[in-house]
Amino acid sequence: MKKSGNSKKICIIGAGYVGLTTAACLAQIGNKVICIDNDLDKIKKLSNKVVPFYEPQLDEIICKSVNNKNLSFSTKINDSIKQSEIIFIAVGTPQKKDGRADLTAVRKVATEIDKVLNNTKKHKIVVVKSTVPPGFSDKIRKIIRNMKVDIISNPEFLREGSAVYDSLFPNRIVVGTDNGRAVQTMRELYDPIINQTFPTDIDPRPTTYVPLVETDIRSAEMIKYASNAFLATKISFTNEIAHLCELVGADITKITEGMGLDKRIGPQFLQAGLGYGGSCFPKDTHALSQVSGDHGHDFKLLKAVIEVNNLQRERFIRKIKKELKSLKGKTIGILGLSFKPHTDDLREAPSIDIINWLIAEKAVVKVYDPKAMENTKKVFKDKIKYCQDAYDVARDSDALVITTEWQEFKDLDLLKIKSLMKKPIIFDGRNIFAQDKTKELGFRYVGVGR
Ligand code: UGA
Numbered sequence: 041m042k043k044s045g046n047s048k049k050i051c052i053i054g055a056g057y058v059g060l061t062t063a064a065c066l067a068q069i070g071n072k073v074i075c076i077d078n079d080l081d082k083i084k085k086l087s088n089k090v091v092p093f094y095e096p097q098l099d100e101i102i103c104k105s106v107n108n109k110n111l112s113f114s115t116k117i118n119d120s121i122k123q124s125e126i127i128f129i130a131v132g133t134p135q136k137k138d139g140r141a142d143l144t145a146v147r148k149v150a151t152e153i154d155k156v157l158n159n160t161k162k163h164k165i166v167v168v169k170s171t172v173p174p175g176f177s178d179k180i181r182k183i184i185r186n187m188k189v190d191i192i193s194n195p196e197f198l199r200e201g202s203a204v205y206d207s208l209f210p211n212r213i214v215v216g217t218d219n220g221r222a223v224q225t226m227r228e229l230y231d232p233i234i235n236q237t238f239p240t241d242i243d244p245r246p247t248t249y250v251p252l253v254e255t256d257i258r259s260a261e262m263i264k265y266a267s268n269a270f271l272a273t274k275i276s277f278t279n280e281i282a283h284l285c286e287l288v289g290a291d292i293t294k295i296t297e298g299m300g301l302d303k304r305i306g307p308q309f310l311q312a313g314l315g316y317g318g319s320c321f322p323k324d325t326h327a328l329s330q331v332s333g334d335h336g337h338d339f340k341l342l343k344a345v346i347e348v349n350n351l352q353r354e355r356f357i358r359k360i361k362k363e364l365k366s367l368k369g370k371t372i373g374i375l376g377l378s379f380k381p382h383t384d385d386l387r388e389a390p391s392i393d394i395i396n397w398l399i400a401e402k403a404v405v406k407v408y409d410p411k412a413m414e415n416t417k418k419v420f421k422d423k424i425k426y427c428q429d430a431y432d433v434a435r436d437s438d439a440l441v442i443t444t445e446w447q448e449f450k451d452l453d454l455l456k457i458k459s460l461m462k463k464p465i466i467f468d469g470r471n472i473f474a475q476d477k478t479k480e481l482g483f484r485y486v487g488v489g490r
Pocket of ligand 1: 171196197198199200201268271275308309310311312313314315316317318319320321324379380
């Protein structure tokens with residue numbers, strides 16, 4: 041990828057998945073980036089090129105940019121804001137008890153920025169990357185009073201597990217503002233990403249540019265929520281069809297293959313399973329539902345999407361119960377803990393609900409995940425048994441439950457697994473195995489929607 045011909049001084053506030061990846065990628069294309077976090081321990085680690093979570097390729101590009109001095113880390117927010125031309129707000133907006141997004145951290149950062157930039161005569165841009173409800177950036181405008189400072193909404197669409205790829209090769213860039221001058225600066229900033237040649241998932245022919253959608257601030261904020269809500273809708277819709285497949289005797293994997301070939305539908309996000317988890321879809325669907333309610337609109341479809349997602353885990357638990365009857369004293373092996381593959385993130389992971397239920401039913405729980413073992417130990421401590429690999433989990437188990445579709449589980453030697461288990465039963469929450477094959481090998485196989 042070409043480097044920016046117009047290197048900028050950037051400050052990114054928040055070193056979570058979004059902030060850190062954005063910082064690393066903007067440094068990678070040639071900008072001078074300071075990434076700020078108030079967690080001193082995290083900043084110390086990052087300064088020593090230690091990434092606090094697992095994300096493919098991120099450590100590599102952080103290491104490169106720290107070495108060539110394009111990227112640095114600090115807790116000193118004031119100095120960094122002063123030195124920078126563009127300031128990104130990328131702090132968390134976690135879900136509050138009532139479902140709304142907790143905007144405390146964003147407000148706090150905006151207040152800091154206001155203090156530092158109140159008297160500046162220089163043109164600066166504050167970019168809101170944190171996911172905030174439509175209209176919230178107007179509130180930031182009220183907090184940051186200096187009109188020399190432009191406010192931009194630039195929502196993030198990266199997925200955990202492919203965050204670097206998604207940042208460097210996005211499907212689109214969205215810039216919301218009421219000021220053309222600021223858009224021009226954002227175009228310059230993203231120029232190396234916009235004007236490049238690469239194949240996309242959807243179209244393997246090399247495309248020559250990444251579209252930049254220019255809009256007003258509220259619409260930009262809404263694009264983010266609408267995109268996540270729509271993807272969540274695809275998943276819940278598929279899971280409902282999967283349930284129906286079980287009732288009528290059809291196979292969801294074939295249904296989605298047949299549906300996905302229709303270009304208007306597309307094959308992505310049609311994977312039936314245990315429902316969506318992670319730090320984004322559950323939080324953003326709830327927040328959008330609340331925003332709708334706040335504006336007097338009852339978003340019925342979105343409420344159903346959320347309800348179906350919760351139900352999906354319960355339905356799976358009921359299947360296990362129906363098959364095994366009493367769980368008391370039975371050994372259940374869990375394969376996969378993270379909410380999806382290629383991450384060690386456990387937030388809203390279906391595995392947590394399933395393990396909690398198994399513990400309550402007095403089952404003995406053995407677990408393994410390629411990346412999420414450390415995080416799982418923090419949650420379950422000594423309530424469950426931690427294994428070296430999938431075979432270790434299978435040993436003496438009364439059943440195996442697949443909760444995350446890691447490739448190494450797809451590649452397992454199933455005959456060996458069977459020889460190790462007390463009873464050969466697989467509950468495949470992600471439909472990773474061919475149903476016929478597992479049956480031929482002598483397993484009792486229970487999937488989703490087949
Ligand atoms: C999601 C969006 O995909 C990103 O575009 C967005 O930037 C991000 O949220 C965010 O708001 O920050 P992420 O949560 O990392 O990214 O993960 P996804 O790959 O979208 O998966 C979300 C959940 O849906 C996972 O639990 C996954 O297992 C589930 N899923 C996904 C399905 O159950 N079926 C599918 O077909 C696809």
